[in-house]
Amino acid sequence: MTANSNRVTAGQIAEMLNGTLVGDPEVTVGWVNLIEDAEPDELAFVGSLKEISRISQSRAGIVIVPTEAGDQSDSWPGRTLIFVQHPEVGFLTIAEHIRPPRPRANVGVSPHAVVHPTATVGARTNVHPMAVIERDVVIGEFCDIGPGTVIGAGTVIGDETTIDANAVIYPDVEIGSHCELHAGCVIGGIGFGYRQENGHHVRLPHVGRVRIGDDVHIGSCTIVDRGKAGDTTIDSGTRIDGQVMIAHNCRIGKHNLLISQTGLAGSVTTGEYVVCAGQAGIADHVHLGDHAIIGAKTGVHRDMQGGRAYLGIPARDAAEHAREQMALKRLPDLRDTVKELQKQISGMQEQLDQLNSSDSSGTRDAA
Incomplete structure (x- = not known):
């Protein structure tokens, strides 16, 4: 627990989440933790029915559980449980109440930052020590530019955008x-x-830019290259995890999710709400349609229709890939079966040869 945490009772949590309380409403917690690590002074949750048995081994003072487990509440006598529709969402809501975010500092432009005289920095924007803001940069209001960050000449940044350290x-x-x-x-x-x-x-010249829409999140150590001719674009609402590579002239649609270590080669385009799971690899000039889901470690070398899930190398329909994997699991048994059948066929062939030999001998004797 830290100094800026708040204590809260089970009754208060149930009221805040509009949940159903079973147990002591006066039980108090001052911190949150995972169900397996939680102490009696801490709040935990289980996200689904398949995890519900973990309550018995947990020492958590209060546990948030899914509504559909309500008929099992008698299984944990003496425990304080709160039943809600979405346990993880409820848990994180209370976590923010117990430990609210630190208030945003208002430090202005640090005297230890380097800001070019032609740059424009908006009101209530913080520029932290050792940041470098080059010529003709325009930064909006209420932004935060972290220590050691470099903002290149001519860059334009909207309002309330945060760029963390060393970007x-x-x-x-x-x-x-x-x-x-x-x-x-x-x-x-x-x-x-x-x-x-x-x-x-x-090296070929790359004279394009990068354009990023509103409400875009980009994770640590992710790389987005500028366009060769024309721009690399990331549309509004997209979330990009850490260590993702987006090459030149990619055009990423709205509300995409690109998970860690995904790599997009040059000129990849995506529709809206596309998901690329961890370590997916997308070849150049490929298009991923709206709502396409590219599974982890999948290798995509051609356009993928939207509204479907894909797995494997090369990428194919997830259901087809699953059937192939099930068939592969049966290969050792099939191999044994084939070997046994080969033995039986060989034996039958020997018997047939003997019969044919006997018939031939009988015919010669009769002659």
């Missing part, structure tokens, strides 16, 4: 309002494009 924003990038760019991300660097000349790899 690098190359020149002429556009970033919308209400965005979050986490530590160490690199936006707008030159793409990986070369041609071979006289036995050497010669």
